[in-house]
Amino acid sequence: MMSKHAKEMGVLKEHLGKHQLKFTRQRELILDAFLKQEHITAEAMYHQLARKDPHLGLATIYRTLNLFCEAGLAQARHFGTQTQYDNVSHKGHHDHLICTGCGKIVEFENCDIERLQEEVASRNGFTIQTHRLELYGLCSRCRH
Template sequence: MSKDNKFDDIKDELKKIVKQRGLKYTEQREIVLEVLLKAKGHLTAEEVYHEVKLANPDSNIGIATVYRSLSFLEEVHLITSITFGTDGKKYESNSKKHHDHLICVSCGKIIEFMDEEIEKKQEKIAKDNGFKITSHVMQLLGNCSNCQ
């Protein structure tokens, strides 16, 4: 599947969710979602706003609209966030394959990783305890090589 088809499929999912909830479909939500779908990394709300303005200089999307759109998109599971305590959140789309995060507590650098052994171990622990995992988030906090 091409990247454009993937974007279109996710936008179609947004349209379906909005319709099911009896809400009005807005271009602003789509623009915010598209910024995160195209982002190489994790973005703060302010960075999303900056990217929205770069991609759509004539739009009248304000920072409050970006925050509301991010909140809605996260609520309907099209995006996810990592919370940095008082430093706020960083967002990414949910279109990527499952992965976990190493997060530098000094500079905020985020490294994504996937480890099959960890995934299998989590499933075994859940099974041994009569538990069925429906979702999980792993964030390992520490200092990156630059901040050590």
């Protein structure tokens, strides 16, 4: 039977192949764990995986999560003092409205905004690979 994460595993393997990198037990383990999360820090993943493999090093977690970023499976986001690694397959193309009062997060998608982003990019000679849009404010309940 195929893994639950066959598609992402394929993306990873393709990236590895293109860059003369190797498919290892650790990379498989970390990807499996990563895909179950919406976002996670390296430290949190380190502790979470300590049970499955007590010898898995923190450096390997960092290296691997950064590898996932290069492969387009993850996206790093600096949050406070730590780095959050977002699961791109969960997030899809969704942007976020974040309430600074209660922390509520509302996802949205807006084609017009995306189109304008493309316009801005091409006007500057850029080809967009990914983007991040976060709107911070107060939700209706917190405004009162």
